[in-house]
Amino acid sequence: MEKYLDIFLKSFTDYGGYLVREVLYPGWGNYFYWLLGLSLFFWLLEIIMPWRQHQAKIRQDFWLDGFYMFFNFFLFSLVGFNAISNVGVQAFNDFLALFGLQNLVAFEIHSWPIWAQLLTLFVVRDFIQWNVHRLLHRVDFLWEFHKVHHSVQQMGFAAHLRFHWMETVVYRTLEYIPLAMIGFGIQDFFLVHIFATAIGHFNHSNFKLPLGPLRYIFNNPQMHIWHHAKTIPRQYGINYGISLSIWDYIFCTAYVPADGRDIHLGFEEVETYPDNFLEQQTFPFKGTSVLAGKNNYTENGPANT
Ligand SMILES: [Zn+2]
Ligand SMILES: [Zn+2]
Numbered sequence: 081m082e083k084y085l086d087i088f089l090k091s092f093t094d095y096g097g098y099l100v101r102e103v104l105y106p107g108w109g110n111y112f113y114w115l116l117g118l119s120l121f122f123w124l125l126e127i128i129m130p131w132r133q134h135q136a137k138i139r140q141d142f143w144l145d146g147f148y149m150f151f152n153f154f155l156f157s158l159v160g161f162n163a164i165s166n167v168g169v170q171a172f173n174d175f176l177a178l179f180g181l182q183n184l185v186a187f188e189i190h191s192w193p194i195w196a197q198l199l200t201l202f203v204v205r206d207f208i209q210w211n212v213h214r215l216l217h218r219v220d221f222l223w224e225f226h227k228v229h230h231s232v233q234q235m236g237f238a239a240h241l242r243f244h245w246m247e248t249v250v251y252r253t254l255e256y257i258p259l260a261m262i263g264f265g266i267q268d269f270f271l272v273h274i275f276a277t278a279i280g281h282f283n284h285s286n287f288k289l290p291l292g293p294l295r296y297i298f299n300n301p302q303m304h305i306w307h308h309a310k311t312i313p314r315q316y317g318i319n320y321g322i323s324l325s326i327w328d329y330i331f332c333t334a335y336v337p338a339d340g341r342d343i344h345l346g347f348e349e350v351e352t353y354p355d356n357f358l359e360q361q362t363f364p365f366k367g368t369s370v371l372a373g374k375n376n377y378t379e380n381g382p383a384n385t
Contacts, residue, residue: 122237145238224364
């Protein structure tokens with residue numbers, strides 16, 4: 081037990097030091113400055129070439145979402161997730177050791193060229209996340225947490241990282257075992273994580289970039305905005321893609337019926353949903369909200385396009 085407590089406490093001090101170093105020392109391997117750079121890049125695109133021209137450059141909830149970016153990218157890890165997950169990983173490895181197993185690696189891909197490893201990690205992780213995202217919409221209990229992300233009523237790049245910290249717990253927990261089976265370690269994640277963050281910012285940005293046939297592979301703002309539509313054709317949602325849209329086309333959950341530039345976003349009674357960080361964090365835990373309405377949907381909407 082003492083071993084777990086040591087890991088827990090050490091995680092806080094290690095991560096605290098890491099965070100300070102990130103801010104003090106810019107560099108190409110630095111998450112903090114990549115996040116800052118990507119955010120400025122997409123903000124600039126929104127300013128120079130906005131899709132919704134009437135939308136303010138500093139849109140509704142811009143600063144709230146800016147705080148969410150920092151919180152979900154850094155502070156949540158600092159406050160607890162890093163410590164909890166380190167203990168979880170250690171406990172899981174100890175559990176495996178009971179059966180004489182050292183790790184879960186079922187496929188050894190370290191002999192592959194680095195680009196093939198990264199591509200595999202990117203595609204496999206994205207497919208797992210597509211499934212987790214579907215789950216967030218299907219399970220009432222999880223939907224209550226995911227509603228924070230869907231409470232965005234005016235779309236912009238920073239909305240990408242508006243989500244409840246429970247989502248981090250759900251995603252990381254469910255993707256841990258499959259990724260460990262392919263032998264990926266945390267050090268492999270940097271490039272893939274930065275690339276996925278860039279696409280996530282892009283998907284939420286107020287910016288139009290026609291992708292041509294590539295739209296059947298990569299997610300984009302013109303597709304993802306329909307995922308946020310207040311009125312959707314199916315009870316459990318459409319366009320679950322995170323970085324890739326291809327899963328939605330394969331599994332017939334793609335839906336882009338028209339130009340979604342000015343559609344209403346959110347869910348039923350989104351207007352009365354808490355609009356500040358603290359209340360959005362506590363709201364899903366309140367019993368009464370679990371019974372609150374799901375997304376508005378039309379029974380007979382077109383299946384997909
Ligand atoms: Zn969603
Ligand atoms: Zn979104």
